[in-house]
Amino acid sequence: MSSFKTVALIGRYDSPDVATALATMGDYLRKQGREVLVEKETAASCGLSGFPVADFDEIGARADLAVVQGGDGSMLNAARHLAVHQVPLVGVNLGRLGFMTDIASVKMLDAMADILAGRHTIEERTMLAVEVRRNGGTEFSTFVLNEVVVNKGAVLRLIEILVHIDGESVYDLRSDGLIVATPTGSTAYALSSDGPILQPSVPAFALVPICPHTLSNRPIIVSDRSVIEITLRRSIDARLHLDGQLECKLLEGDQVRIGRAQHTIAFVHPPGYSYYAMLREKLHWGKIL
Numbered sequence: 056m057s058s059f060k061t062v063a064l065i066g067r068y069d070s071p072d073v074a075t076a077l078a079t080m081g082d083y084l085r086k087q088g089r090e091v092l093v094e095k096e097t098a099a100s101c102g103l104s105g106f107p108v109a110d111f112d113e114i115g116a117r118a119d120l121a122v123v124q125g126g127d128g129s130m131l132n133a134a135r136h137l138a139v140h141q142v143p144l145v146g147v148n149l150g151r152l153g154f155m156t157d158i159a160s161v162k163m164l165d166a167m168a169d170i171l172a173g174r175h176t177i178e179e180r181t182m183l184a185v186e187v188r189r190n191g192g193t194e195f196s197t198f199v200l201n202e203v204v205v206n207k208g209a210v211l212r213l214i215e216i217l218v219h220i221d222g223e224s225v226y227d228l229r230s231d232g233l234i235v236a237t238p239t240g241s242t243a244y245a246l247s248s249d250g251p252i253l254q255p256s257v258p259a260f261a262l263v264p265i266c267p268h269t270l271s272n273r274p275i276i277v278s279d280r281s282v283i284e285i286t287l288r289r290s291i292d293a294r295l296h297l298d299g300q301l302e303c304k305l306l307e308g309d310q311v312r313i314g315r316a317q318h319t320i321a322f323v324h325p326p327g328y329s330y331y332a333m334l335r336e337k338l339h340w341g342k343i344l
Contacts, residue, residue: 059171061090063109063118063142065133066097067125072149074101076124076160080147081106083164087171092118115140120323122167124160126150127243131298134200134320138182143321145170152337154242157328166325176324180239180255181279182316187295189309198316199297201240205285205311206232206265208292208304213268215289220281227288230267235260235283235313242334244299250274255330260313285311 062084066073081091081103092109114121115137123133124147133144146156147163158166169175185203186196207214216233218226226233236245238253241261246252250263251274260281263274277283286309287293293305305311335341 059089059120061092061118061120063092063094063114063121064097064106065094065114065121065123065125065129066101067129067149072160073097073124074103076147076149076163077101077103078105080122080124080163080167083167089171111136115142118142120145120170122147123156124149124163125156126153127155128300130155131200131300134180134182135198135298138198138200138316138318138320141318141321143177143323145323145325154333154337155239155322157333158325169325170323174326176328178255178322178324179319180322181237181258181319183235183237183260183313184316185295185297185311185313187303187305187309187311189306194309195295195303197297197301198318199240199301200237200320201243201298202234202236202245203311203313204232204234204244204265204296204299205287205305206294206296207290208294210292212291214287214293217286217288218262219284219286220277222282222284225262225275226264226272228264228267228272229269230264230272232265232293233285234263234265235285236263237279240298242337245274251276252334279315281314283313285313287311 066077084091093106095110098108121144123129130146147158148156183199187194213229215229234245238255241253245263248263250261258279259276264272295303
């Protein structure tokens with residue numbers, strides 16, 4: 056018997072298809088004898104009724120599994136809220152690419168049957184801990200799953216940043232910005248900026264410059280035990296972007312400190328999941344376009 060007794064449902068807030076998918080999954084889970092919780096904002100936006108509603112803290116305290124129905128953005132949001140509670144996630148793709156939501160919506164009940172029966176694998180994904188230091192104090196801190204991005208903001212002028220890794224100077228970089236990506240995030244913004252793809256179990260982070268002024272400033276891979284410090288030397292409107300969802304304005308002299316988070320997020324995969332098969336499908340490898 057599966058240890059997933061209480062299951063939380065989380066969905067996109069802007070898709071008319073999500074409410075139907077959530078209700079279908081919720082009804083199925085109840086028939087399997089599971090307690091079902093629906094995340095508060097999801098329930099409000101989808102008009103979903105008939106299930107207990109809970110915020111992320113309550114889900115963290117009560118749920119054994121969270122089913123995220125949407126796209127990668129929905130998974131990123133859920134991961135930031137639930138990783139500290141060690142609630143594993145399973146993703147049903149109702150978005151576009153779906154690098155993290157690996158279950159097709161038409162197969163979601165079959166996949167859930169396997170998962171509830173114990174036929175699944177659990178994969179731990181590394182997260183980043185990030186903080187902004189200003190005038191000797193901490194201005195902002197959070198956790199992210201995909202990437203931390205320092206960029207030039209709305210002004211079309213390069214920024215200048217100093218990058219240190221474990222206290223040693225690496226870059227004095229003039230560019231549109233810099234991406235620090237986890238293996239999970241290596242297939243997101245970093246990939247579109249000519250960064251490498253990191254297999255999820257590789258203990259490393261990718262540093263990917265965005266449109267560097269000096270073309271010899273290339274992406275580098277560092278150990279995920281490294282501490283990365285980015286100091287904003289010159290800019291007019293620099294911004295810090297986190298998983299493409301959170302934003303913080305940066306000032307000259309600010310330092311962004313990035314390291315491996317103490318906790319990870321667990322992804323639950325149904326039988327037959329393959330990371331490389333997912334890459335072949337999503338990136339159209341081997342196909343004539």
